[in-house]
Amino acid sequence: MPLCPRRRPPHIAPVDQLLPPALAGWFAAKGWTPRRHQLDMLTAARAGDHALLVAPTGAGKTLAGFLPTLCELIERPAEGLHTLYVSPLKALAVDVQRNLLTPIEEMGVDIRVETRTGDTPSDRKARQRARPPQILLTTPESLSLLISYPDAAPLFAGLRTIVIDEVHAFATGKRGDLLALAMSRLQALAPALRRVALSATVADADGYRAWLAPDGDIDRVTKVLGEAGAAPVIHIALPQDRVPWSGHSGRYAAPQVMAEIETHRTTLVFCNTRGLAELIFQDLWKANELKLPIGIHHGSLAREARRKVEQAMADGKLRALVATASLDLGVDWGDVDCVIQMGAPKGSSRLLQRIGRANHRLDEPSEAILVPGNRFEYLEARAALDAVEAGELDPDIFRPGSLDVLAQHLMACACAEPFAADAMLREVQSALPYSALDAATFDRVLGFIADGGYALKAYDRFKRLTRGPDGLWRVSHPKFVAQHRLNAGIIVDAPTLDVRFRNGRKLGTVEEYFAATLSPGDTFFFSGISLEVERMDTTDLVVRATHRPARIPTYVGARMPLSTNLARRVRHFLHDPAEWARFPHDVREWLEVQQRRSRLPAPGQLLVETFPREGRHYMVAYSFEGWNAHQSLGMLVTRRMEALGLKPIGFVSNDYALACYGLEPVTDPAALFSPDILEHEFVEWVQGSALLKRAFREVAVIGGLVERQLPGKRKTGKQVTFSTDLIYDVLRRYEPGHLLLEAAWADARARMTDVGRLADLLDRAADTMLHVDLDRVSPLAVPVLVLIGRESVAQASVDDALLVEAEALATEAMRLD
Structure with missing residues (x-):
């Protein structure tokens, strides 16, 4: 909930002329005055305009979104659903409910606020449809399910406002596709519906205005900019001796992090993965000599465990909480006064979001500490600080809506009531991600839901929709309605x-x-x-x-990619020695020796080093395109090395470089990086690997072809995988142009492999490649080469073994003879 300035700027009219007495009195009792952007949002609402608010963390965005609703419900009390609030996180919805209820109770007004997520009991969900609160806080998935009920039309008929919080977190992905389609349905049920979106980290405001507006008309969306807040205070933690050569977790800093926890009221420690969160929690607990209360929070923990730790934070009972992205959006715990990022942040927008969890006040600087895992990550951390200082955010990339999501939405609409195809197409096209959808593709999606496609139409289990004599599409059998509601959702976790x-x-x-x-x-x-x-x-x-030593769970999934903005800044650091004076001595020495022994790539240049070591021949390409793209490139390059007789043994990669090694030397690296690798090896590799099958599993589940949940029983991951693999093989053989195979290809190319960055790299490789042949390993190669031994070392001794290997490599690389 917002904290507002205590002195009213002279250009703002008296509060009692703008707000109803109850609300104006509440502000006065707190000694607060609404901020300018909060009143601008109220003005836009009174004009009936849609609105996008871009304001810093702690600027009171949530109140700005709800202020018109509170005014309307206080001035004209009414039953029925008035406002929907849509959040990307369950925890955020619960947090907003807690922070809304307090002022409502203090004002003494009769406004009911409730949450509806996957954690809400079924009896409460049923009651909410029959007697909804005036304000309902939910997620895109729960909203889509609400739309699937026959009482959706009367439920939403009086809906006045939908508020989308942290819109940047899902608008450009599949959850955003689902939400955009849901808004198009709501607009049809409630034509006067007003759309509002909130964010602190939007680089392309007009892009989000178009996404928010009905029919993509940005002129119908008012852009409101918040006041600038206090600049954050960010430090980079450094070890007592040297910045490590390898690693990405910052585990070496556990005693330093624990010391920071001891000197602050409450500290949030962010990790980029769930496995790392478990590891850091254990490291901190070992260093926790004062036995301070510390918690852990991530998406794989049970609902009860997450709720318990969220409540403990809200009550001020924890001194520190180790968390993942499950808590880096909008959750307001006022006593948090320090945020620590373990490992590099990977993007300036994400860093700003996480920093904003500290203090959560516009007029007070947030304090944050970055703990880089290695020398490249130190450069990345420095790049992130510079980007934050310059106000540079990561780019927002909008893309066409996914067809599997469209299939799920059409099924939800049919569960509510029969529909006409032409009217539904116009409604779908009013959502920006589907604005370019043509009638032929729409008919293919309908046909897929109706019979599964040519290869599957003989099976009744896939005949979910039927077109009646009246021309309307309706659900073929009530069992498919229950099946849809049990299985709908966009997030497809690993088994x-x-x-x-x-x-x-x-x-x-x-x-x-x-x-x-x-x-x-x-x-x-x-x-x-x-x-x-x-x-x-x-x-x-x-x-x-038990008290026995234990290992850490690992989780499948693509890592957070290094943003293109931070990659560009790191490249600049490497190329400009004038910047090096800002770096610690060992990082500066690392770059200086690299410059003397080899080369440092210029911005836009692809440096490729080759050298022998211990009977193997290595090739290291410094492309800075992120781990996901490098993993794909490594698969392709080693296949091409095999075809050229270079006898590859394997490859390793990090966000900054790809290292391939084999038994024969690479004398012409340009032949390995030609653009046609995407036309030949890429297609062959994807079709022959499990990548496409995993992508198909996701689109088959989202599209409703395969159910995860049966009445009273959830399928195991193996059962779901067996079903999807079987259908995949049938379609590949008998209907290779099937809608879901096309959707799976789109996912495999765009999301799982960062193929766009890969294509850009290969397109410029021929013109920008700088090949340096060395007699031994270079300093720049050490951080990636250390990774070669990681998989073959037992869990308990990984860190020690990597440390020994790093020191050996570093000693060899840093010699100047």
Whole structure:
């Protein structure tokens, strides 16, 4: 909830002329005055305009979004659903409810505020449809399910406002596609509906205005800019001796981080992955000599565990909380006075969001500490600080809406009531992601829902829609309605097993592939506890607490990619020695020796080094396109090396470089990086790997072809995978042009491989490549080469082994003879 300036600027009219007495009195009692952008949002609402608010964290965006609603409901009390608030996170919806209820109770007005997410009990969900609150806080997925009920039309008929918080977090992805389609449906049910979006980190405001507006007409959306806040105070933590050569977690700084926790009221420690969060929590606990209360929060923990730690933070009972992206958006815990980012932030927008969790006040600087894991990450951290200081945000990339999401939305609409195809097409086209959708493609989507497609139409289980004599599309059988509501959703997690104690208490979930590596008696850390496996079956991992040493769960999924803006700034650092005076001595020396022994790439240049070491021949390309793109490129390059007789052994990569190694030297790297690699090796590789099957699994689940949940029973991940693999093989053989195969290809290319960045790299490689042939490893190559030994080293000794290998490589690389 916002904190407002205590002195009213002279250009703002008296509050009692703008707000109803109850609301004006509440502000006066607090000694607050609405900010200019909050009143601008009120003005836009009274004019009936849609609005996009871009304002810094702590500027009172949430109140700005709700202020018109509060005014209307105080001035003209009414029953029924008035305002929908849509959040990307369940935790954020719960936090907003808590912070809205307090002022409503203090004003003594009769306004009901409730949440509706996947965690809401079913009896409350049923009551909400029959007697909705005036303000309902929800997520895109829960809103889509609400639309699927026959009472959706009367429920939403009086809806006046939809407020989309942290719009940048999902507008450009599949969840944004689902929400855009839901808004088009709501606009049809409530033509006077006003759309509002809020964000602190929007680089392309006009792009979001177009996404928000009906029919993409940005002139119908008022852009409101918030006041600038106090500049954040950000430090980069450095080890007592040297910045590490390898690693990406910053674990070396656990004692330093614990010291910061001891000197602050409440600290949020952000990690980029769930596995790292578990690891850092254990490291901090070992360094926690004062036994301060510390919690952990990530998406794989059970709902009860997450709610418990959220409430403990709200009550001020924790001194620190280790968290992932599950809490880096908008959650307002007023006592947080420090944010620590473990490892590099990967983007300036994400860093600003996380920094904003500290103090959460516009007029007070947020304090943050970055803990880089290695020398490249130090440069990345410095680049992120410079970007924040310059007000540079990461680019927003809008793309056409996904067809599997469209199929799910059309099924939801049919569950509510029959529809005419031409009217539905016009409605869908009013959503920006689907504005270019043609009638032929729309008909293909309808046909897919109606019979599954040519290769599957013989099976009744895929005949979900029927076109009646009246020309309307309707659900073929009531069982498909229940199937849709059980299985709808956009987030398709990897197959998981529940982690439970013997008494049935659930701790959360781990992914099946990790569970497959465990046997009874094995131990692993989860939810901050060392656990021993007692037994396991197809759905459950039964455990007990232990004090034995344990490993950390690992999770499948693409890593956060290094943003193009930060990559560009890191390249600039490498090329400009004038910048090096800002760096620690060991980082400066690293670059100076690299400059003397090899070369440093200019911006836009692709440096490729080749050198022998211990009977192998190495090629390292410094492309700075992110781990995801480099993983794909490594697969392709090693395949081409094999075809050229270079006898590749393997490859490793980080966000900054790709290293391939084999038994024969690479004398012409340009031949390995030609653009036609995407036309030949890429297609062959994707079709022959599990990548496309994983993508197909996701679109098949989202599109409703395969259900995850049966009445009273959830399918195991293996069962879902078996079903999707079977259908995939049938379609590949008999209907290669099937709608979902096309959608899977789009996912595999655009999301799973960062193929756009890969294509750009290959397009410029021929003209910008600088090949340097060396007699031994270079300093710049050390951070990526250390990774070669990672997979073959036992978990308990990984760090020690990597440290030894890094020192050996570094000693060799830094010699000047």
